[in-house]
C-alpha cells in the first residue's frame with residue numbers, strides 16, 4: 001500500500017464514485033457492513049481534507065454509522081467488482097453477509113476502526129467530524145424533493161476528515 005495525497009487521484013476517485021464505491025463501517029460494538037455509494041463530496045473544510053458521504057435513514061449502514069467514529073471508502077479503479085457493487089447496492093446487511101455473498105474481504109485499515117475492501121485499489125479513511133440531517137425545508141430545488149425524496153427517506157450527511165489515502169500497488 002502506498003500513501004498518497006488525498007487529492008492526488010481525485011479525478012479517478014470522482015469518476016469511479018459515480019459508477020460505485022464501497023462505504024465501509026465498523027461500529028463501536030464491532031459490527032461491520034459495506035454498501036455501495038455513488039454520491040459524495042471530496043473537498044476541503046475547516047483546514048482539513050474532507051469526504052462527505054450521504055446515507056439514507058432506511059439503510060442498515062445508517063444504524064451502524066450512527067454508532068461509529070469513522071468510515072472508509074474503497075474504490076475499484078480497474079473496472080473490477082461490478083457484481084459486488086451491484087449486490088452491495090441492492091441487498092441489505094440486515095439480511096445477508098454482503099462480504100460473503102459478494103466474495104469481497106474486509107481487512108484492517110491503517111488509521112481507523114473501520115476496515116477497507118481488499119480487492120479495491122484506492123482507499124480513503126475518514127474520521128467523522130460533523131454530521132447533518134437533511135432538512136426538507138432547506139431543499140430549494142423542488143424537483144430534487146419530488147424525484148429523490150418522495151417517501152421522506154432523507155439522507156444524513158457524514159463529514160469525514162480524511163486521515164489516510166492509499167493505493168494498492
Ligand SMILES: Cc1cc2nc3c(=O)[nH]c(=O)nc-3n(C[C@H](O)[C@H](O)[C@H](O)COP(=O)(O)O)c2cc1C
Pocket residue numbers: 019020033034035036037038039040054055056058059060061062085086088089090091092093094
Ligand atoms: C450505484 C449505487 C449507488 C448508491 N448510492 C447510495 C448513496 O450514496 N447513499 C445511500 O444511502 N444509498 C445508496 N445506494 C443504495 C444502497 O447501496 C442500498 O440501499 C444498500 O442495499 C444499502 O445497504 P445496507 O442496508 O446494508 O446499508 C446506492 C446503490 C447503488 C446501486
